[in-house]
Amino acid sequence: MKNCEYQQIDPRALSVSPSSVQNHTEKKVQRLRRKWEVFPGKNRFFCDGRIILARQSGILPVTLGLIVVTCGLFFAFDCPFLVTHLTVFIPVIGGVLSLFVVTSLLRTSFTDPGILPRATPDEAADIEKQIDNSGSSTYRPPPRTKEILINQQVVKLKYCFTCKMFRPPRTSHCSLCDNCVERFDHHCPWVGNCVGKRNYRFFYSFIISLSFLTSFIFGCVVTHITLRSQDGKSLIQAIQESPASVVELVICFFSIWSILGLSGFHTYLVASNLTTNEDIKGSWSSKRCTEESGNPYSYNNIMTNCCVTLCGPMPPSLIDRRGFLPLVAASPATETELPPFPVKNDTNMCTKSTKDVLERLVRSLDSRGRCPPGAPKTTPVAVEISAAATPPAERSPPTGCSRQHAGRHTAAAPCPPFARGRERRDSFQSSNPAFRLASPSPSLSRTFILGEAPDVGFIPPP
Amino acid sequence: MATEFHNLQELRHSASLVTKVFVQRDYSEGTVCRFHNKFPSDLHNRIERTLLEETVKTLNSYYLEAEKIGGQSYLEGCLACATAYIVFLCMETRYEKVLKKISSYIQEQNEKIYAPRGLLLTDPVERGMRVLEISVFEDRGSGSSSPSSSTTSAGSSAR
Numbered sequence: 001m002k003n004c005e006y007q008q009i010d011p012r013a014l015s016v017s018p019s020s021v022q023n024h025t026e027k028k029v030q031r032l033r034r035k036w037e038v039f040p041g042k043n044r045f046f047c048d049g050r051i052i053l054a055r056q057s058g059i060l061p062v063t064l065g066l067i068v069v070t071c072g073l074f075f076a077f078d079c080p081f082l083v084t085h086l087t088v089f090i091p092v093i094g095g096v097l098s099l100f101v102v103t104s105l106l107r108t109s110f111t112d113p114g115i116l117p118r119a120t121p122d123e124a125a126d127i128e129k130q131i132d133n134s135g136s137s138t139y140r141p142p143p144r145t146k147e148i149l150i151n152q153q154v155v156k157l158k159y160c161f162t163c164k165m166f167r168p169p170r171t172s173h174c175s176l177c178d179n180c181v182e183r184f185d186h187h188c189p190w191v192g193n194c195v196g197k198r199n200y201r202f203f204y205s206f207i208i209s210l211s212f213l214t215s216f217i218f219g220c221v222v223t224h225i226t227l228r229s230q231d232g233k234s235l236i237q238a239i240q241e242s243p244a245s246v247v248e249l250v251i252c253f254f255s256i257w258s259i260l261g262l263s264g265f266h267t268y269l270v271a272s273n274l275t276t277n278e279d280i281k282g283s284w285s286s287k288r289c290t291e292e293s294g295n296p297y298s299y300n301n302i303m304t305n306c307c308v309t310l311c312g313p314m315p316p317s318l319i320d321r322r323g324f325l326p327l328v329a330a331s332p333a334t335e336t337e338l339p340p341f342p343v344k345n346d347t348n349m350c351t352k353s354t355k356d357v358l359e360r361l362v363r364s365l366d367s368r369g370r371c372p373p374g375a376p377k378t379t380p381v382a383v384e385i386s387a388a389a390t391p392p393a394e395r396s397p398p399t400g401c402s403r404q405h406a407g408r409h410t411a412a413a414p415c416p417p418f419a420r421g422r423e424r425r426d427s428f429q430s431s432n433p434a435f436r437l438a439s440p441s442p443s444l445s446r447t448f449i450l451g452e453a454p455d456v457g458f459i460p461p462p
Numbered sequence: 463m464a465t466e467f468h469n470l471q472e473l474r475h476s477a478s479l480v481t482k483v484f485v486q487r488d489y490s491e492g493t494v495c496r497f498h499n500k501f502p503s504d505l506h507n508r509i510e511r512t513l514l515e516e517t518v519k520t521l522n523s524y525y526l527e528a529e530k531i532g533g534q535s536y537l538e539g540c541l542a543c544a545t546a547y548i549v550f551l552c553m554e555t556r557y558e559k560v561l562k563k564i565s566s567y568i569q570e571q572n573e574k575i576y577a578p579r580g581l582l583l584t585d586p587v588e589r590g591m592r593v594l595e596i597s598v599f600e601d602r603g604s605g606s607s608s609p610s611s612s613t614t615s616a617g618s619s620a621r
Binding site: 107307 | 528536538542543547548550587593
């Protein structure tokens with residue numbers, strides 16, 4: 001699985017010399033990378049980005065195992081008896097329910113819950129500008145909030161330091177996955193993923209169908225043992241003849257309480273158009289709110305709330321997992337070559353940020369000899385715009401000298417998630433200039449992350 | 463005054479980015495996707511107010527159509543539920559169809575209205591539906607002093 005996740009960093013890239021930099025950049029050009037390979041959140045991707053899972057999916061195999069084992073035992077040991085004594089529909093119903101449960105579970109686990117991509121450097125700078133204009137800019141700013149009116153009710157939007165944006169309403173940042181998720185419900189370890197806007201209906205159908213399945217199996221097993229003990233045998237004898245039934249009974253008995261309870265709770269949430277997160281925090285409870293206010297998202301009609309939550313339109317995934325990153329150019333003369341490798345390791349991040357500073361200095365010394373100073377400002381933008389405006393077409397960088405700089409802003413535009421990923425640990429150490437120096441696109445100095453990183457050319461070597 | 467670009471290609475190859483203007487989401491009606499229809503001050507002398515407002519209004523109506531809760535969306539939802547959501551793997555949802563329409567609408571608007579004025583709209587889907595990004599260009603051939611001054615002023619204000 002590790003092989004699919006992301007590439008190992010080329011050890012030659014860790015040494016800073018023009019020749020190593022050149023080898024390293026030339027190697028990169030040969031392969032088009034997909035966006036999932038540089039995704040900054042703590043997610044794992046399989047099948048070339050088609051399947052997304054949280055990093056810690058430890059209990060998902062347990063959940064699947066329990067379901068498969070229980071159903072297997074049921075079909076193997078109870079169904080033959082019940083088919084002869086009762087009806088053939090028992091395994092049919094059991095089969096349909098099991099299929100539904102497993103499909104819903106896999107859909108919940110493998111679907112993007114509604115992850116919001118992190119803000120681009122330009123957006124982050126724009127937001128910073130607005131905040132600075134409205135209030136004083138302290139070195140370590142206090143938690144930032146913005147109040148808006150939703151359906152004539154005041155709602156506070158919080159600023160996410162990791163994703164560098166004001167979270168939309170009902171969005172929350174999952175610390176386990178390190179992503180902001182829209183309509184965040186909760187992070188479910190049994191399912192191995194967050195439950196949010198895009199997979200809540202799968203999660204709900206999973207727990208409802210699982211409730212039916214466990215109740216059905218429990219009922220069938222009890223019927224089986226009862227029927228066996230009615231044929232002139234004692235209960236103990238019946239159990240000895242079918243020991244698997246006891247295993248199923250135990251599993252079902254203990255899971256029924258929790259599953260039925262959870263189903264009931266989520267049915268209440270669906271009917272009132274609430275999320276688990278909001279319910280636990282008591283955001284719209286009557287104790288905290290005045291009489292006029294309440295849940296501003298509710299339609300005040302149980303049927304409408306249910307239909308909207310479960311049968312509403314299915315929004316698309318906003319993280320373009322399988323999209324290609326624009327080609328990084330093959331020139332050692334690029335000034336700010338941010339290699340688009342996801343660096344998930346702390347020491348690697350420190351190494352890489354210092355290394356990038358040094359690399360950039362080396363390249364800037366090279367590039368001054370080769371290209372007119374005016375060129376860098378125009379051509380990288382051209383490539384970024386072509387990437388932004390017509391993503392399927394026009395991936396070829398502009399000709400001439402600009403080719404050497406083509407990678408720069410493209411490194412900036414698609415790699416902001418990566419830059420964010422690198423900076424997320426430093427979001428509370430934003431004062432550290434060494435980390436800000438690792439930011440992309442110094443040529444577009446107006447669009448800096450946090451609006452404070454100076455031009456590369458003026459940075460003294462560390 | 464803004465330079466004239468004859469088409470999008472020219473814009474891409476000969477323009478330098480001055481700044482980006484962001485039109486934020488309007489949450490006054492809930493979590494439905496809508497953008498504020500306020501005219502950003504940075505675009506005062508670049509484009510007529512009515513054109514941008516018309517674009518934003520049309521985009522808002524498209525998003526409303528995509529997220530409309532009615533007969534068709536319920537049918538789609540119930541069918542999906544009945545087939546254990548496998549149908550989503552085969553079928554394109556209504557939302558996705560509308561997003562494609564929006565994409566081509568933005569492309570058309572860029573070609574006809576915005577590129578000739580040195581502006582470029584970015585599809586909100588590429589920005590996580592958070593903002594409508596409008597890139598403002600200045601031709602590097604003419605007015606070389608103004609871009610750099612606006613650069614430095616924007617850069618210093620960003621600090």
